[in-house]
Amino acid sequence: MRRLNLYRNQPALTNLTGKHIVLGVTGGIAAYKAAELTRLLRNAGASVRVAMTRAATAFVSPLTFQALSANPVHTELLDTGEESAMGHISLARWADLVLIAPATADFIARLRIGLGDDLLSTVCLATRAPLAVAPAMNQAMWDNPATRDNIRCLSDRGVRIIGPAEGDQACGEVGMGRLLEPQRICAELDSLFGTGVLAGLSVLISAGPTREPIDPVRYISNRSSGKMGYALAEAAARAGAKVSLVTGPTALKVPNVQELSRVETAEDMYHCVMSKVSSANIYIGAAAVADYCPETAANRKIKKNRPEMVLTLRKTRDILSAVSGSAERPFTVGFAAETDQLEDYARQKLAAKSLDLVAANWVGRGQGGFENDDNALFVCWNGGHTYLPLASKTALAEQLIRLIAERYHAQNSAQNSR
Structure with missing residues (x-):
């Protein structure tokens, strides 16, 4: 390509x-x-x-x-x-x-x-x-x-x-x-x-995992630490943006942002993000939102008195698609963590969810990703792509924010010239 x-x-x-x-x-x-x-x-x-x-x-x-x-x-x-x-x-x-x-x-x-x-x-x-x-x-x-x-x-x-x-x-x-x-x-x-490549803009970022309760003790979650999303929030703030961070449960230090909202479940994150999206110029969906959650959650701890337990799962709401399809749509950035066919799946996600940009990373291949301080990204948009090589998530966030700013300003310039 x-x-x-x-x-x-x-x-x-x-x-x-x-x-x-x-x-x-x-x-x-x-x-x-x-x-x-x-x-x-x-x-x-x-x-x-x-x-x-x-x-x-x-x-x-x-x-x-x-x-x-x-x-x-x-x-x-x-x-x-x-x-x-x-x-x-x-x-x-x-x-x-x-x-x-x-x-x-x-x-x-x-x-x-x-x-x-x-x-x-x-x-x-x-x-x-x-x-x-x-x-x-x-x-x-x-x-x-x-x-x-x-x-x-x-x-x-x-x-x-x-x-x-x-x-x-x-x-x-x-x-x-x-x-x-x-x-x-x-x-x-x-x-x-410069004064900042995102000066005067509002950036909404979701970060971290979600937890989907099975009972008051157990939940379904994933390996996301939230480090990449938090690094992006810091980088966007340094670039001059007003940053609103919606975060799932993490053990990370609160970044220097304008507004912080803590949520736990995918449903919580959906409602929080959608309540803020109309005032955002850019949305970066860096959170690892659970794709499925238990149909029902028990009110009491489930006892280990049966040889098997069956959980019925249902799909959670697709936050990225909802943001991309909203009436006052911001420039929408998605993330993809893949174990195979990284570039193909990233491009499929870009098209299927009508996103402006997708940042994809390998998981399980010793190339950063979940629970690591380092990461590497394949970034694609309509008409182009680039690779951001393995680096600390802090350094990678700086590079990605600059790229997002470039694409945002290029897209706005093209729209204004029509």
Whole structure:
């Protein structure tokens, strides 16, 4: 299936105008893309100073970046051209943002443990500006548990992880690990400096499991921890949205949202969501709602005095379909957790429930999902799809919220132009 180019008609990146960006280039074949990135950042109005590792200079000449940035390129830790020969301090203070693109597995590991043995690593330690990392490496290196742990640690410290993408690699392999295209990186940076990609919007999110009572002691439920939904609520709030969270039973810390509603059963969640949907611009159905519930629940504890017990189950109400079919329909996002045929089932759900976007993840394959801190998503919409690789749910939520915002604004622009 052809991928949709989200940035074909991208608006001007106005938030980059006047910003000081230190672009760190490390020693990978994707270093050649950093030249185009430098050009795009300058076209967006940013001032760019490039700092290269020694290995990076073997792939692209410093003279190339000097010509494109209109600034000298920094390669040495002790710069005799700077006062006190401390060029790393000057760069660290000058920067509004430090971006490492491409960021190799080696540099990511050094960044995680706080090494400062060359110019670029020392700038990262010395700056108080935000730090963004755009990984680029062989797909096996990206999948290595050590790299995964390093990325998760940096993300938890507040480092913005941008990418990587999936596709053909210079080594001849295919998989996750390609540097995101420069235009996509610029858009990510623009959103970082913005007031929030969801500013002024109301976002309704459902999260966690539901519990369907059998008797006062027992219930039917599932393995959902609520972590993904809670991370999405936090990410949406950071993106400037007014967030209303409807949550099933969890043991999680209450996120920083505008409104929190606690429910227990699928029926409770249905009524709570439907009571709020008319005031929402976006609905994200991240809850793992029970598909079936007992026909009746006993008033007293059922005693274990029979060799068998038969439960009659009935379908619960389909919250996603109800939201999608409502009169004042919000932009509607569904989730799918699958054990097989992930992409096929995700696309079927998108069409069957008339959704705007579906985020699907594997369960039971060691790729995150229920009861895990990590997750990976296949995301599809009418006309396109993308993959969000395995990462902490906090980092993944940031990526998904940005993608939801892109699709929401693109859809609204298309409707308004008719």
